[in-house]
Structures are given as structure tokens and as C-alpha cells.
Amino acid sequence: MRLLGFAVDRVSAIDQADNMFPETTSSGSKALSIFIAVLVLLLVVGGISWFYFNSQLKNPESVASTPTSDQSTPDLATATEPTLTTAPADLATAISQLDNELSIISQDEQSDDDTIDL
Amino acid sequence: MTQLIFRLVVVCGLISSLSLTTVLAEEGSSNTPTTKTSEKTATSVRESIKAEKDARKTALEAFKTAEKDQNAARKLTAAQNLATKLIAERQRALAHAKTKSAEVKCVAAKTDIGLAIDTVNLNLTNQKADVAAAATVEAVKIIIKDGIIGKNHVFVALLPAVRGMCAADSIKTLIDGRLTAVVAKLKDSGLDTATIEKYLGEAKKDAQAAYDAYKAVANSPGSTTYKTGLESAKTKLKAAKASLSQAKVEAEKLRDQNASSSVTPTPKTAD
Numbered sequence: 095m096r097l098l099g100f101a102v103d104r105v106s107a108i109d110q111a112d113n114m115f116p117e118t119t120s121s122g123s124k125a126l127s128i129f130i131a132v133l134v135l136l137l138v139v140g141g142i143s144w145f146y147f148n149s150q151l152k153n154p155e156s157v158a159s160t161p162t163s164d165q166s167t168p169d170l171a172t173a174t175e176p177t178l179t180t181a182p183a184d185l186a187t188a189i190s191q192l193d194n195e196l197s198i199i200s201q202d203e204q205s206d207d208d209t210i211d212l
Numbered sequence: 213m214t215q216l217i218f219r220l221v222v223v224c225g226l227i228s229s230l231s232l233t234t235v236l237a238e239e240g241s242s243n244t245p246t247t248k249t250s251e252k253t254a255t256s257v258r259e260s261i262k263a264e265k266d267a268r269k270t271a272l273e274a275f276k277t278a279e280k281d282q283n284a285a286r287k288l289t290a291a292q293n294l295a296t297k298l299i300a301e302r303q304r305a306l307a308h309a310k311t312k313s314a315e316v317k318c319v320a321a322k323t324d325i326g327l328a329i330d331t332v333n334l335n336l337t338n339q340k341a342d343v344a345a346a347a348t349v350e351a352v353k354i355i356i357k358d359g360i361i362g363k364n365h366v367f368v369a370l371l372p373a374v375r376g377m378c379a380a381d382s383i384k385t386l387i388d389g390r391l392t393a394v395v396a397k398l399k400d401s402g403l404d405t406a407t408i409e410k411y412l413g414e415a416k417k418d419a420q421a422a423y424d425a426y427k428a429v430a431n432s433p434g435s436t437t438y439k440t441g442l443e444s445a446k447t448k449l450k451a452a453k454a455s456l457s458q459a460k461v462e463a464e465k466l467r468d469q470n471a472s473s474s475v476t477p478t479p480k481t482a483d
Binding site: 182184193195198201203205207 | 389439456463
């Protein structure tokens with residue numbers, strides 16, 4: 095909106111300038127040319143970006159893969175080669191997964207879905 | 213004329229800026245699922261059968277309304293419809309649990325889980341036939357209470373048991389696989405692995421006990437002792453977790469020990 099206000103002010107200013115000096119080419123016209131060039135450049139950049147990002151969005155490799163399981167953490171069995179450095183991380187992941195599973199098991203146990211009032 | 217061109221260019225510029233902003237915003241929002249995927253936490257199977265649950269609730273309301281009716285045939289139809297929805301809800305949950313257990317890493321438990329689920333699924337299929345053959349509302353009510361719900365306990369016993377089996381199995385897989393390989397490497401490096409081996413051994417033993425207890429519940433979810441079975445299994449699973457935590461502390465110690473022993477002094481260069 096600020097840009098639009100600025101543009102309108104510029105138009106009014108140039109309009110007044112044109113009326114004051116109808117037959118002359120002032121320095122304002124040079125500024126106008128630069129301004130037009132910048133805007134055209136912006137238009138071109140916008141267009142190129144539009145096509146570029148759209149093609150990126152359509153590219154299946156850039157889209158997040160659909161999760162095939164409800165486990166959030168990576169499968170340790172298929173992770174990288176186990177080393178002493180990865181062992182604490184493996185254990186931390188397993189403990190975190192176990193916490194999550196225990197929490198869901200408790201929720202399921204307390205579910206009222208197997209209760210019916212006939 | 214100059215003004216017209218100027219205004220056109222201004223409008224074009226604004227449109228292009230807006231389109232660029234929109235595209236960038238779309239690009240940003242398209243990235244959001246990636247973040248959500250990575251942050252996605254495990255969820256209960258119960259949450260994935262919302263449509264079936266809603267259908268069962270609607271059927272229950274319809275049955276309660278029909279009960280006030282004097283028309284016996286309408287009452288029976290409403291009761292049969294409710295029983296059918298209860299069965300559909302459970303069979304959907306079982307199908308989902310079976311798919312999930314096949315997808316996640318509880319490799320060894322897959323067969324046991326599949327057998328337990330198939331047994332309950334067969335119960336439900338038989339109960340569906342019983343419901344269709346029932347001649348009175350009371351008969352349908354008994355099938356619902358003692359059969360569809362009471363014999364199977366899909367949500368409060370079978371699903372937690374299956375989940376617990378999977379969790380216990382994944383601990384055993386981790387210990388027998390990656391962690392055993394690490395311990396072997398530590399031994400090769402000359403480090404003392406007795407403590408970490410002790411913790412891993414305890415974790416594996418508790419995970420196995422938890423697995424057995426969960427399996428017992430999964431194979432007999434209609435048992436009157438299912439709650440005790442689940443509780444005992446959970447206690448074992450928590451014990452396995454405690455041993456894993458101790459093993460983690462020990463693994464960190466050994467890692468640091470290994471790092472400091474592998475730092476060799478830089479040899480002095482000859483002049």
C-alpha cells in the first residue's frame with residue numbers, strides 16, 4: 095500500500111510537471127525511464143520466479159514423502175552403520191520411542207470405546 | 213499518454229511483486245508438511261477410524277430412539293444396525309493395526325500380531341452372522357455386550373497389547389542388532405564392556421517378559437484378567453526402558469573414554 099501511495103504521488107508530480115512544461119523533456123522523464131525499467135525488470139523476475147517455483151512444487155522429489163508408518167523417528171534397524179558414536183543416539187531414540195508408545199498404550203487402555211450403555 | 217503508460221507499468225509492477233510474494237508464500241507453505249512429517253508423533257489406531265466411530269455413535273442414538281418405539285421390528289433393526297456398526301468399527305481398527313504392524317519395525321512380532329488380529333477378526337465375522345440371525349433385541353444386546361465387546365476387547369486390550377508387543381520387539385531387535393555390533397567393536401578396542409552388557413542383557417530380558425505378557429493378552433483379549441496382564445506387561449516394558457537408560461549413560465562413558473584414549477600425542481618433527 096505504501097508503494098501504491100508512492101506511485102500515485104509520483105504520477106501526480108509528473109502530471110503537474112508535464113502541465114507546467116508541456117513541450118520539454120525534463121530530468122523527470124529520465125527518472126521515469128529508470129523507474130519503468132526497474133518495474134519491467136521486476137515483472138520479468140516475478141514471471142521467471144512464478145514458473146521456477148511452480149515447477150519446483152510439481153517436482154515429486156521436492157514434495158515431502160508420505161509417511162508409511164506412524165513412527166516419527168527413523169528405523170534404527172535400517173539406519174547407518176552402528177558405531178560407538180551412534181550408540182548413545184540409538185539408545186536415546188529407542189527410549190524416546192518407548193516413552194511415546196507407553197503413553198499411547200495407556201491412553202488406549204483407558205479408552206471408553208469398549209464401553210456401551212444399552 | 214505518459215501517465216497511462218506509467219500507471220500501466222506501476223500496476224504491472226505491483227502485480228508481479230504480489231505474484232512473487234504469493235509464489236514464495238506457497239513455496240513456504242508447501243514446505244510445512246515436511247516439517248510436520250518430521251515432527252509427526254506416533255498416534256493411536258483409534259484416532260484413524262473417526263468415520264466408523266461416528267457411524268457407531270449415530271447408530272447408538274438411533275437405537276435409543278427406536279427403543280421408545282412400540283414397533284418390535286423397528287427396534288430389532290436398530291439393534292442389528294448398531295451391532296453391525298460396532299463390528300465395522302472394530303474390523304476397521306484391526307485392519308489398520310495389522311497394516312501398521314507390517315509397516316513399522318516390529319519384524320519378529322509381525323506373525324504373532326497377525327495371528328492375534330486374525331483370531332479376533334474371525335470372532336467378529338462370526339458375531340456378524342449371529343447378529344443377522346438374532347430374533348430379538350435382547351439377543352442382539354447379549355451379542356454386543358458379551359461377544360462383540362466382551363469377547364474381543366479390541367480397544368482396551370487387543371490394540372494396546374499389539375502395540376506393546378511391537379515396542380518390546382523393537383527393543384530386542386535393537387539390542388541384538390546394532391548394539392551388539394557396537395559392543396563387539398568396543399571389545400575389539402580393549403574397553404571394558406561388562407557394565408553395558410549387563411544393562412543390555414537386563415533390558416532384553418525385560419523386553420522379552422513384556423512381549424510374552426502382551427502376547428498373552430493379545431491372544432485372549434476377552435479374558436477377565438486382561439487388565440492385570442496389561443499392567444504386568446507395562447511394568448516390564450518400563451523396566452526395560454530403565455535398563456536402556458543406564459546402558460545409554462554407560463555408552464556415553466565408553467565413547468568419551470574411547471575418544472580420550474585414541475588421542476595420541478603429536479610426534480615432534482626433526483629439525
